[in-house]
Amino acid sequence: MNTQNLTWAQRDSAVNWHPFTPIKTAGEAVAILRGEGAYLYDENGKRYIDAISSWWVNLHGHAHPYIAEQVYEQLRTLEHVIFAGFTHPSAVALSEALLAVLPENQEKVFYSDNGSTAVEVALKMALQYAYNRGEKKTKILAFRQGYHGDTFGAMAVSGRSGWTEPFAELLFDVIHIDLPTAENLPEIQAFVDQHADEVACFVYEPLVLGAGGMLMYEASQLDTLMRYCRSRHILLVQDEIFVGFGRTGRMFAADHLTEKPDIMCLSKGLTGGTMPLGVTTCTGAVHQAFSTDNVYGTLFHGHSFTANPLACRAALASMDLLKSAETQAAIARICKQHEAFRARIATHATIHAVRQQGTILAMNIGDNGKDAYFRNQCKPVFEALLQKGVLLRPLGNVLYLVPPYCISDEDLQYVYDSIIEVLS
Numbered sequence: 001m002n003t004q005n006l007t008w009a010q011r012d013s014a015v016n017w018h019p020f021t022p023i024k025t026a027g028e029a030v031a032i033l034r035g036e037g038a039y040l041y042d043e044n045g046k047r048y049i050d051a052i053s054s055w056w057v058n059l060h061g062h063a064h065p066y067i068a069e070q071v072y073e074q075l076r077t078l079e080h081v082i083f084a085g086f087t088h089p090s091a092v093a094l095s096e097a098l099l100a101v102l103p104e105n106q107e108k109v110f111y112s113d114n115g116s117t118a119v120e121v122a123l124k125m126a127l128q129y130a131y132n133r134g135e136k137k138t139k140i141l142a143f144r145q146g147y148h149g150d151t152f153g154a155m156a157v158s159g160r161s162g163w164t165e166p167f168a169e170l171l172f173d174v175i176h177i178d179l180p181t182a183e184n185l186p187e188i189q190a191f192v193d194q195h196a197d198e199v200a201c202f203v204y205e206p207l208v209l210g211a212g213g214m215l216m217y218e219a220s221q222l223d224t225l226m227r228y229c230r231s232r233h234i235l236l237v238q239d240e241i242f243v244g245f246g247r248t249g250r251m252f253a254a255d256h257l258t259e260k261p262d263i264m265c266l267s268k269g270l271t272g273g274t275m276p277l278g279v280t281t282c283t284g285a286v287h288q289a290f291s292t293d294n295v296y297g298t299l300f301h302g303h304s305f306t307a308n309p310l311a312c313r314a315a316l317a318s319m320d321l322l323k324s325a326e327t328q329a330a331i332a333r334i335c336k337q338h339e340a341f342r343a344r345i346a347t348h349a350t351i352h353a354v355r356q357q358g359t360i361l362a363m364n365i366g367d368n369g370k371d372a373y374f375r376n377q378c379k380p381v382f383e384a385l386l387q388k389g390v391l392l393r394p395l396g397n398v399l400y401l402v403p404p405y406c407i408s409d410e411d412l413q414y415v416y417d418s419i420i421e422v423l424s
């Protein structure tokens with residue numbers, strides 16, 4: 001192919017297949033050549049405010065010099081090493097740093113390389129925990145509108161929708177429940193009760209169901225559900241892949257809860273959005289069930305790039321930045337600004353169901369009916385905002401902000417004003 005005189009976007013169209021993108025109507029992708037702080041720059045030099053943290057991964061801004069420096073040093077020291085029978089300082093230091101801030105019952109860290117794999121590991125841990133103890137528990141409890149990733153196991157424990165329809169018959173048996181409210185909790189418990197003896201674990205996104213439409217629910221209801229599951233010996237698998245690392249206003253969603261999970265999944269913001277890395281942590285009791293004389297009791301799972309040193313080093317650097325007073329103040333500032341904007345749009349004619357959990361702000365635009373996601377009601381909104389230099393990528397009819405913590409007050413105001421302008 002003669003690529004002379006073609007743009008990056010044109011060359012891309014010829015060779016790349018993009019995620020979650022209907023091919024026929026997609027058009028050209030926007031080619032980003034450079035990022036700095038909350039900004040992305042395309043091949044024409046146009047600047048965009050990345051108000052969704054590039055699919056919820058970025059915490060401290062693009063091309064952060066401190067993370068870059070740390071990764072470069074790691075790259076010149078040790079780029080990768082097998083993690084079975086071997087280890088390296090960045091993995092050790094990162095596990096120590098994570099366990100210091102996770103709920104205190106978390107004791108061991110298992111590495112993989114993205115969010116879906118972190119969930120796969122968690123599911124295998126929970127199912128084999130039962131197997132190793134000689135219990136027959138093969139069912140999994142999950143929220144009807146949950147999302148846990150795109151690999152088969154993660155897809156199986158997610159909600160059923162158009163995304164999973166082509167594979168419906170191949171997805172394993174999951175007991176789906178609704179989000180808990182004060183009214184339906186007794187009903188949910190009675191329903192779960194009928195299956196409880198066969199259920200290995202309850203997999204859930206705490207406080208915010210991300211890809212399911214930024215649905216939010218109360219910490220107190222989740223605590224009740226967690227307590228109930230614990231009483232029925234159902235392991236608790238808390239998927240903080242999206243909400244972890246400050247998104248909810250606190251370090252983890254766990255910091256809003258009194259109950260503690262048995263297993264936790266982390267990814268996305270883990271490396272500050274720099275590199276793919278997944279983490280599954282567990283309690284000492286879960287880990288202990290795999291300490292057996294029977295070789296089949298081993299967790300036979302591992303990825304080539306398990307605990308990649310570059311990714312671990314990026315995560316360590318991101319943790320340094322996240323714990324700084326400056327970032328903590330920025331998170332508090334974003335929460336406050338969101339609150340003020342919520343008040344401003346409370347009575348807006350076309351914005352409904354405005355909701356917030358910390359730095360995550362979401363609202364519904366247009367109607368909520370069947371297949372709302374696939375009707376693309378927000379496509380004109382997405383395009384108009386892009387024109388104005390604001391990157392917001394609605395989920396169906398749900399428009400939401402998940403800004404990187406480095407975003408300035410002025411830029412956040414510009415994003416709010418642009419939303420109002422585009423919707424009027």
Ligand SMILES: *Cc1c(COP(=O)(O)O)cnc(C)c1O
Nearest residue numbers: 114115116147148149210241242
């Ligand atoms: C994004 C996401 C995943 C999947 O992570 P990937 O890295 O995209 O595979 C799992 N769970 C939740 C809650 C997520 O938001």
